[in-house]
Amino acid sequence: MKILAADDHQLIVDDLLYSIKQLMPDAECTGTSDPDLIIPLFKKHRFDVVFLDIEMDDVNGIALAQKLQKIAPRTNIIYITGYEKYALESYKTYASGFLVKPIDEDMLKDALDHLRFPVSNITDDMLIRQSQGEAVIGRKIQKYREERGLTRNEFAEMLGCVMPTIQRWESGTRVPDVTMLMHIAKVLGVGVEDLIG
Template identity: 45%
Template sequence: MNFLAIDDDPLCLDDLRLTLAEAAPDCCCACFSSPAQALAYAQTHPIDAAFLDIEMGDVSGLALAKQLKDLQPDLHVIFVTGYEKYAVSAFALHASGYLLKPVDTDELKRELTFLYGDIPAPHAIRVQTFGGFEVWVNGAPLAFSRAKAKELFACLIDRRGAGLTTREACSLLWEDGVYNIARKNYFQTIVHDLRSTLRQAGIEHILVKSHNSISVRADEFDCDSYRFLDGEPQAVNSYRHNYLPSYSWAEFSVGKMEGL
């Protein structure tokens, strides 16, 4: 689902963003403190629901709602305000919902369930590449027994489903190392260790191993950099030039990402 959140108070906007992320973890939420910027965004991006403050300086959320509905008649408008007095006016505009600040996660879930039915559960596997490489399975951090196994998994995430040969993997994991039988054998130990780690977590299925290639099933997990490359506003806004900072081989991908 694609959401739009607009509030001229940065703290309230951030609180709404976090509440939306808790209520609908797989949603894509574009947040704006400027109504004009939000309106420009709505001209080129599909929106399922817009969450609007009502009092925003010189701009009325009620007027903005009408402009958004003119652009996208099917979108739902949910007003988020600190005042009950606007409820009649809001529903006169056929608003889908009316929430009082601070927004409670359960109340927001009820509102979304009323509009869309049950909200899909988030991915069981979540991968973080911005600010450091970490993996969570059902909310628990995945512990790697070898640093090289963790780095290999980061390499595979970076490939986004493309295969990585043994020689390519060794050149990335040991940049100055000699590629020989001993290195190949040690690499197989790393692969075995990675598979064991994933198996213990119940997610070995995301690893694809062929004769001389290894890859991941990129559609089996949520990844911040994948969402960034897909243009998701929340992921784009969270990027701070910090993609896999611990691994020098990631610099090539950084160049591609920042050239977008």
């Protein structure tokens, strides 16, 4: 998940980023206290969630959110402000949340748990590793096969496939389909979640 924290006070940005990383260590977090950088950063990174102060120097956060949503309509905007009076106005942008400063961890967790547009926890890095042969599934298939003392030929015979197929799975150049994954799990005596977790 890609997250941007924007507030005109750097200390608030730093505190917010720290709290987010405590809750979501795998999130890619960026922060800025310069309102002029928000749109360029957003265009470059296409954040899934934007924490946005409503009152920044000469910038209205609600108007800024509308600009961000024109670029990417499914952006989760979570407003942060010291003024509750903006709550009703902020929902005109169909915000995912409205947090009043100071923001505590429970409020933050609740906002991230109830995003208007849920975000997958599959990262670009996971996809890259999969396509570069560093596949988790292949390593686990090999691990469980070796633990059971099966050669690739024996394993292929039990699955009704050929040995080069086993080699491709274990090297990560190919991934078994769902039906075959269930068959592999059965033969190895493990759950499918053990292979893909």
